[in-house]
Amino acid sequence: MLEDKNQERTSLAELGEFGLINHLTKHFKIHHSSTVKGIGDDCAVLKNTEEEIVVTTDLLIEGVHFDLSYMPLKHLGYKAVMVNLSDVYAMNAEAQQITVSIAVSNRFPLEAIEELYAGIQLACNTYKIDLIGGDTTSSTKGMLLSVTAIGSAKKEDIVYRNGAKPTDLIVVSGDLGGAYLGLQVLEREKQVFNVNPQNQPDLDAYTYIIERQLKPEARKDIPALLKELGVKPTSMIDISDGLSSELFHICTQSKVGCKVYEEKFPLDPQVISTCEEFNLDSTMVALSGGEDYELLFTVSINDFDKIKGNPNLTVIGHVTEEAAGLHLVTRANQELELKAQGWNSFSDQE
Ligand code: ADP
Ligand code: MG
Numbered sequence: 001m002l003e004d005k006n007q008e009r010t011s012l013a014e015l016g017e018f019g020l021i022n023h024l025t026k027h028f029k030i031h032h033s034s035t036v037k038g039i040g041d042d043c044a045v046l047k048n049t050e051e052e053i054v055v056t057t058d059l060l061i062e063g064v065h066f067d068l069s070y071m072p073l074k075h076l077g078y079k080a081v082m083v084n085l086s087d088v089y090a091m092n093a094e095a096q097q098i099t100v101s102i103a104v105s106n107r108f109p110l111e112a113i114e115e116l117y118a119g120i121q122l123a124c125n126t127y128k129i130d131l132i133g134g135d136t137t138s139s140t141k142g143m144l145l146s147v148t149a150i151g152s153a154k155k156e157d158i159v160y161r162n163g164a165k166p167t168d169l170i171v172v173s174g175d176l177g178g179a180y181l182g183l184q185v186l187e188r189e190k191q192v193f194n195v196n197p198q199n200q201p202d203l204d205a206y207t208y209i210i211e212r213q214l215k216p217e218a219r220k221d222i223p224a225l226l227k228e229l230g231v232k233p234t235s236m237i238d239i240s241d242g243l244s245s246e247l248f249h250i251c252t253q254s255k256v257g258c259k260v261y262e263e264k265f266p267l268d269p270q271v272i273s274t275c276e277e278f279n280l281d282s283t284m285v286a287l288s289g290g291e292d293y294e295l296l297f298t299v300s301i302n303d304f305d306k307i308k309g310n311p312n313l314t315v316i317g318h319v320t321e322e323a324a325g326l327h328l329v330t331r332a333n334q335e336l337e338l339k340a341q342g343w344n345s346f347s348d349q350e
Contacts, residue, residue: 009109020110021136024117031128032096034152044132046097051152056087062142070186073112075214076145077119083240084149085127085218086293090238091160092223093153097132098124101146103139116145127220157232159297164235164254168298168319171233173222173312175266176243177282180289181274182206182213208270216293222312229306233297244287246296247326248340254298257324260317260338263331287328287338 015023025039037045058080060066066076081098088095100120104113124131129149189201203210219238226233235254237246243260251258265286275282298319299307307313317329326338 008111010111012104012106012108012110012113015110017136020113023110024113025131028121028124028131030130032130034096035130035132038130038132039134044097044099046132046150049152050154052093052155052158054088054091054093054151054153054158055148056084057146057148058083058087059144059146061144067190068143070190071214073115074119074122077116077121078123079119079214079216080145080147081120081123081127081129081149082216082218082293084147085123085129085220086216086238086240086295088149088151089219089223090236090295091151091153092157092226092233092236093151094223095127095129095149095151095218095220097130097150099132099148100134101136101144101148102134103137103144105139105141105143108143127218157227159233159236160253161235161237161250162253162255163233164250164256164258164298164319165300166256166319166321167301168234169301169304169307169315170247170258170260170296170298170317170319171307171313171315172239172243172266172294172296173219173314174292174294175268175271176239176292176294177271177275177285177289178209178212178268179216179291179293180213180242180285181271181278181280182209182211183291184278184280185210185274186213206270206274208268209274213291216291218293219295222295225310225312229303229310231299231303231306233299236295236297239292239294239296240290242288242290243296244338245290245340247338250296250298251319251322251326254319255322257320257322257326258317258338259320259324259327259329259335261329264314264316266314266316283328283330 030038034047036047060080085095185206192199235250237249239246247258262283267282272282275285328336328338
């Protein structure tokens with residue numbers, strides 16, 4: 001429904017593989033002195049620093065992880081980078097380099113791949129990331145996109161999932177559920193469009209949540225903010241599969257339980273109004289909706305004064321002994337057992 005009908009079409013075969021790589025990557029800047037050699041040789045070369053190196057990869061498949069009927073390619077490129085940077089920031093590390101590998105079928109003209117790389121380039125410039133390599137190949141059907149991100153942090157600054165202790169506070173950045181609801185709106189408009197292609201969607205009431213779905217931002221600012229506040233989280237993870245699922249990861253790896261409070265969940269007004277419209281429970285959406293790319297972390301209760309009142313951070317609960325399990329405390333003061341209802345890549349339908 002967002003397709004541009006007047007687009008030019010240059011066949012990828014016209015450029016050849018090396019021409020294509022050069023064409024796509026020639027305008028990327030190098031930002032970090034740790035990048036000794038970027039694109040153009042058999043390997044990129046990075047300088048070994050005193051810091052520890054963090055590495056993360058994500059693989060995105062058309063029809064499984066993204067739908068090009070409402071995901072513009074520029075946004076896809078941007079989001080593919082964000083998803084990886086988010087993992088780096090969730091280690092309390094700084095991101096420096098990425099590699100990008102793509103497989104495309106002959107359905108995609110050069111102009112489409114240019115759009116994808118425009119999004120990747122915007123992400124790299126905004127977040128000061130060096131594109132240092134990748135691989136380019138063909139696919140028989142659809143598009144595959146894999147990004148690897150590399151970053152670093154001092155050994156003592158790295159935060160794992162396994163350090164949460166009973167009495168620690170549970171904190172989230174930003175707000176929850178928006179990306180999931182944005183997807184619901186886009187899916188609905190796609191159905192409407194399939195029935196009547198003349199129908200132009202009116203998405204004005206959903207700008208925030210659609211942006212959360214199509215143009216997420218990784219929380220580079222949060223590790224920086226925590227440093228400034230003098231707070232080192234005891235555990236941290238990014239919210240890609242939903243709050244509930246991430247709480248399970250932290251609790252399992254830290255061998256603790258948790259209690260989170262429904263009334264504390266940070267929700268944007270557009271999340272609340274769209275939940276009403278779709279007849280969805282906003283607490284369920286906050287717990288199970290994925291792709292918000294906010295950070296979830298635990299801090300010692302002694303750090304409460306340092307984080308309280310910060311508009312970027314919300315305390316949603318606390319860590320308990322493992323035997324107490326994982327619970328949601330409702331507004332009616334009922335305690336419900338939490339389930340890890342995040343996305344599961346191996347379920348039938350995602
Ligand atoms: P090789 O044959 O050694 O795999 P390639 O010819 O595939 O090398 O790649 C040449 C250079 O271009 C390498 O530096 C590689 O990392 C880079 N590169 C290839 N594909 C991409 C891509 N899609 N995005 C960014 N860099 C790429
Ligand atoms: Mg190659």
